[in-house]
Amino acid sequence: MLTFYSADSRLRQARTELHDGTLVAPFECPERVDLVLKQLRLSGLGEIRAPSAYGLAPVLAVHDKDYVTFLANCWEAWLAAGHEGEAIPNIWPARRMRGDHIPHAISGQLGYYALAAETSISAGTFEAAMASKDVALGAVEYTLQTGEPSFGLCRPPGHHAAYDQFGGYCFFNNAAIAAQRALESGKRRVAILDVDFHHGNGTQQIFYRRDDVLFISLHGDPEVTFPYYLGYADEGGEGKGEGFNINYPLPHGTSVATWMATLEQALAKIQAAGCELLIVSLGVDIFENDPISAFTFTSEDFTNLGQRLAQAGLPSVFLMEGGYAVDEIGVNVSNVLHGFEQGV
């Protein structure tokens, strides 16, 4: 299987994450990608290729122009305003305030565009996000051209990024950008299957009123799991999108057997919808030892997951999302991809 990767993913060198009331070293760290690369090379998955630069057009196909401009300028504006640390929001257009106006001050803009406070912006964040969506585009272009599966080693991840919102370590929605490119290349319907522990609220939001992307997510119950405010089973899409958004919230500690049985339901929906491409938002934070998650996958279970996805029989693109058990992330990602190749 071909892997797309960009060294520019290391340009994001955030120093802080607000976690449990403390500024800690970010869980979404550059070492995650190094260790995945190391294991893919060790296990001989296949060629590792740098993507072309696709520019802003594919980003603007799914994200708001002013939001993209904000991301491009945020760090400089934050420094120009004399702030000491990394750009972290601490005020939002909360309920009973105005949400229809974007303030001039960068602190106000941060809160307007931020989903949550854990994701700092600093030097290189925008450039890394641009490289990450190029990795996703390289992977989907390859699969569209060859029908062969591909893996986009995306960093930063993307599935929490909405039309005009960042957070959950995400800035551009790589899976949405890839799906949009596939539709523009002639696919009539694309499935995005999100297996990350956390709900892909951004992906859901982008396609919620559309029937050309079927978004299906298995994730920790938002009653007790980030992002809390989206990802419930009653969110089925709106307008033309009715029936093309399917959430499977699952309790913390869900067994792998239950998770895999739920996956069967998801794969049946994908088949019934006549999807012509499968994009997998591959978060391996469903691993039993993930530091911020609560599912129970062992490393061996990831191999079974890959094998089962291959049996869906669709051209498939895997895009890296979460996964923070750094020591095992390489094996866990590699097992999914090798499992897929075994299952073909």
Ligand SMILES: NCCCCCC(=O)NO
């Ligand atoms: N407390 C912030 C949790 C961010 C979750 C990031 C992630 O893995 N999303 O898939």
Ligand SMILES: [Zn+2]
């Ligand atoms: Zn996650």
